[in-house]
Amino acid sequence: MTLAEARVIIEGLIFAAEKPLSAKEIGEIMELDPSTVDALVEEIRKKHADGALTIRLVAGGYQMVTKPELAPWIEQLGRPVVHAPLSTAATETLAIIAYEQPITRAEIEQIRGVRSDSALSNLLERGLICEVGRKEGPGRPILYGVTEKFLEHFGLAGLDELPLKSIGQ
Amino acid sequence: MTLAEARVIIEGLIFAAEKPLSAKEIGEIMELDPSTVDALVEEIRKKHADGALTIRLVAGGYQMVTKPELAPWIEQLGRPVVHAPLSTAATETLAIIAYEQPITRAEIEQIRGVRSDSALSNLLERGLICEVGRKEGPGRPILYGVTEKFLEHFGLAGLDELPLKSIGQ
Amino acid sequence: MGYVVKLEVYQGPFDLLLDLIAKNEVDIWDIPIAVITEQYLEYLYSLQEKDLAIAGEFLVMASTLIRLKSRLLLPQQPAQGEEEQEEEDPRRELVEQLLRYKFFKETAQFLEECYRAASRYYTKGQSLEVYNLKPIYARPVGDLTLDDLREVYGHLRAEQEKEAPVHEIFSRMPIQERIALVRLRLVGTPRLSFRALLKDCTPSEIVGTFLAILELVRLGEIRVVQSGLFGEISIQSYLWEVEVNS
Numbered sequence: 168m169t170l171a172e173a174r175v176i177i178e179g180l181i182f183a184a185e186k187p188l189s190a191k192e193i194g195e196i197m198e199l200d201p202s203t204v205d206a207l208v209e210e211i212r213k214k215h216a217d218g219a220l221t222i223r224l225v226a227g228g229y230q231m232v233t234k235p236e237l238a239p240w241i242e243q244l245g246r247p248v249v250h251a252p253l254s255t256a257a258t259e260t261l262a263i264i265a266y267e268q269p270i271t272r273a274e275i276e277q278i279r280g281v282r283s284d285s286a287l288s289n290l291l292e293r294g295l296i297c298e299v300g301r302k303e304g305p306g307r308p309i310l311y312g313v314t315e316k317f318l319e320h321f322g323l324a325g326l327d328e329l330p331l332k333s334i335g336q
Numbered sequence: 337m338t339l340a341e342a343r344v345i346i347e348g349l350i351f352a353a354e355k356p357l358s359a360k361e362i363g364e365i366m367e368l369d370p371s372t373v374d375a376l377v378e379e380i381r382k383k384h385a386d387g388a389l390t391i392r393l394v395a396g397g398y399q400m401v402t403k404p405e406l407a408p409w410i411e412q413l414g415r416p417v418v419h420a421p422l423s424t425a426a427t428e429t430l431a432i433i434a435y436e437q438p439i440t441r442a443e444i445e446q447i448r449g450v451r452s453d454s455a456l457s458n459l460l461e462r463g464l465i466c467e468v469g470r471k472e473g474p475g476r477p478i479l480y481g482v483t484e485k486f487l488e489h490f491g492l493a494g495l496d497e498l499p500l501k502s503i504g505q
Numbered sequence: 506m507g508y509v510v511k512l513e514v515y516q517g518p519f520d521l522l523l524d525l526i527a528k529n530e531v532d533i534w535d536i537p538i539a540v541i542t543e544q545y546l547e548y549l550y551s552l553q554e555k556d557l558a559i560a561g562e563f564l565v566m567a568s569t570l571i572r573l574k575s576r577l578l579l580p581q582q583p584a585q586g587e588e589e590q591e592e593e594d595p596r597r598e599l600v601e602q603l604l605r606y607k608f609f610k611e612t613a614q615f616l617e618e619c620y621r622a623a624s625r626y627y628t629k630g631q632s633l634e635v636y637n638l639k640p641i642y643a644r645p646v647g648d649l650t651l652d653d654l655r656e657v658y659g660h661l662r663a664e665q666e667k668e669a670p671v672h673e674i675f676s677r678m679p680i681q682e683r684i685a686l687v688r689l690r691l692v693g694t695p696r697l698s699f700r701a702l703l704k705d706c707t708p709s710e711i712v713g714t715f716l717a718i719l720e721l722v723r724l725g726e727i728r729v730v731q732s733g734l735f736g737e738i739s740i741q742s743y744l745w746e747v748e749v750n751s
Contacts, residue, residue, distance in 0.1 A: 197409075225623075232628055235625035244353050262612035280562055320620065321620050353630045428658075430646070498655070
């Protein structure tokens with residue numbers, strides 16, 4: 168396989184995948200080094216410079232998407248909104264879970280100062296958070312964590328793209 | 337809108353549409369003549385000549401797909417590589433079959449003291465065991481044995497290379 | 506001349522307090538509790554006037570603020586002669602909670618911006634239908650080694666030598682739990698039909714329930730009555746009779 172052939176295969180894989188594909192996953196399929204995959208993805212991006220598509224890194228994987236400037240046109244297709252916007256309550260709850268996970272409902276409510284059960288069940292239903300275990304102690308409350316879908320929803324490559332938490336700011 | 341801009345928009349629309357888009361539908365969104373759309377789609381195809389994607393006409397509409405020669409690679413995506421470790425139940429069952437084969441489900445359950453059907457079907461699915469015959473007697477139950485894949489994984493030339501049973505160690 | 510009270514939607518008492526602090530342009534580490542408390546209560550009254558329900562959390566905060574205010578009004582007794590002790594600022598805990606919340610509130614705003622940017626990227630609209638094959642297992646046994654297999658097998662055989670195999674039929678629902686369930690169902694009921702007890706049960710739960718009933722009979726908690734051959738089996742609680750008669 169030449170590098171040019173590898174580039175074409177990677178483009179096809181990223182296009183066809185139903186979820187963001189990590190360099191490692193692509194590397195395993197193609198028996199390539201993840202860093203080679205990264206370099207080839209960069210080349211594919213360049214080849215699409217004057218086209219409609221690009222590849223973004225989201226939830227730790229590559230995903231083929233239309234360029235943002237085409238959004239007004241794509242909207243005309245009337246696609247149902249896959250990721251409807253979240254309520255402020257739900258977004259706040261997510262922000263807390265993203266930083267403090269694994270975390271219980273009671274701990275979230277302690278931080279927000281208000282009950283958060285409906286925000287939580289909304290987030291669970293949308294697959295943005297999941298149960299990650301039980302906390303030791305009375306009642307063994309459920310612990311929550313964020314999912315890859317969370318990253319995808321906000322177009323984040325990983326949790327390290329979140330703002331730094333400066334303690335006692 | 338220049339022709340180059342129109343070409344990019346058409347590419348984005350075809351990529352993002354939930355169904356094949358006809359030249360007429362594209363023309364309506366963009367206020368273009370369907371024949372202009374057809375010509376521009378042809379240009380997009382050419383731009384993708386050395387890439388993974390192409391546009392095909394299906395059910396009267398344009399659809400973006402990977403080129404057919406990539407099919408063997410794309411198929412790998414539908415087969416997620418699973419490194420799932422075996423459950424304790426499956427490990428126990430596998431150990432019994434390796435040493436006692438050919439053996440029936442009832443005999444395995446006798447040794448383990450618990451039902452083992454889901455462990456068995458898991459091992460069958462992973463290709464680690466297979467049916468090797470039927471036991472004479474009531475109900476003619478299926479006999480199970482380990483497969484070549486099993487030997488291959490453990491680097492065994494044959495079953496006689498299995499470590500000696502040291503019972504009650 | 507009327508004026509419009511702008512009713513803002515606050516996520517909670519912390520949110521409201523932060524807004525009041527921002528509007529008053531005061532230092533968060535030196536909150537004028539009297540002023541802020543007054544404005545906080547005013548806001549709650551304005552909600553009341555509009556017949557809007559006030560969430561309990563807002564009321565709890567109101568009482569916290571009032572308590573803080575009165576503590577601050579009490580004259581501090583300076584420790585005489587001794588080296589000046591740093592008095593704990595009673596506002597400190599509240600400020601820390603507010604700052605903690607503020608960080609996440611701002612992160613939520615950051616996330617909303619991320620969402621706005623991300624939602625302008627569209628993924629492909631159609632999934633290619635053909636790739637729905639079964640998973641393959643690149644390493645079908647995970648990290649299992651040959652020695653593991655031998656060990657597992659050795660243990661199993663050793664176990665078997667020790668005792669005759671016992672079938673664990675009720676791994677999902679131990680009989681103790683079944684007993685508890687039957688007891689629960691009998692609370693405040695003179696009798697219960699066996700059939701009702703088995704409704705929606707899996708086969709192993711049915712067996713478990715049956716064993717639970719036998720156990721309860723043995724314990725003298727219930728008696729079981731059947732009107733005739735194949736008739737409805739009725740489970741009657743002695744405990745209930747005791748309750749009623751006492």
